Amino acid sequence: MKILIIVPAFNEEKNILKVIDSLNKQNPEWNILIINDCSEDNTLNVCESTDRAIVINLCSNIGIGGTVQTGFRFAQNNDYDIAVQFDGDGQHIANEIPKLLEPIINNKCDVVIGSRFLINHKGYKSTKIRRFGIKIFQLVNSILINQKITDNTSGFRAYNKKALHFLSDCYPTDYPEPESVILLSKNGYKILEVSTVMKEREEGKSSISGFKNFAYMINVLLAIIMNSIRPTIKQENCNE
């Protein structure tokens, strides 16, 4: 079974090696794909200095959605069975990956989301403002797809072949995590959440901060509603 770990990276020179190390230690069989979204720092060189990861460099910054989608396209072209999305900032923990893989290997679902909120634990759970936003997404998404997804913004996910082929064609690029929950569910893909612990990021800044939080929430809600009223997509012609 070919497994690809997709790691999007933007300005992560300080974290990325640790991420590669931890993934490699967890299971040397996994192929690690780092996609450098045109970082302004030394991320590319740092990644290329190690031969434990496949590196794809994007010549222009296209954002997290497009970056992760590049990973799905790579996975489809190279016939991978499972793709795991794993953040390059060190907040996801490599030894939690088998938990995400298990339901897919046993054919229980198409997509697994690693959730911080499924079970009350002591791991990192984001700031107060963000948790409020996350609660709202929880409510809205649950109403729209009739399934309670507790962590819509989690970027720690695993996809089976069917789901990754679908997303390599039509992964949403604006607010990919919450949007793709709706998109996948609407198009008949089965989503399951497993409880995972996450760490607070060690170095660098998150892509969303401060006042942007509020604007982000409004934009995401709009995007979610738009996704929910779009017709379902036929596999052959889902490229917009």
Place this chain on the structure above:
Amino acid sequence: MNNYNTDKIQYFAIAGSIIFLIFIFILVRNKKIKEEYSILWLFFGIIFLLISLWRDVLIQLSNFLGIAYPPVAFILILILGIFLILIQYSIVISNLKEKNKDLVQRIGLMEHEIKKKEKHSD
């Protein structure tokens, strides 16, 4: 107050519309604007020219829409034109962004393929 020569504004409007149309025309001829994106500009340019030539059109339109002051009808048409053109731009920009994303992804994947082949042949 009422000493305005209302003919004067009509001459200005006709001249303005013609200059505007010529300006768009030159831009298209010199390939600064693509034909498909000039259509809305030309369309509204022609409407302005027609309105300035026949002021009755504006008055009748105002009556029809229940607008008390005919120049407001003119501003209404103007705003409608600007809105349509801006919406067209939003569509074009969204489309370009999507295509740009696809290109960047494809180049990234291809560069990786090329590097892999170079390594193999070394």
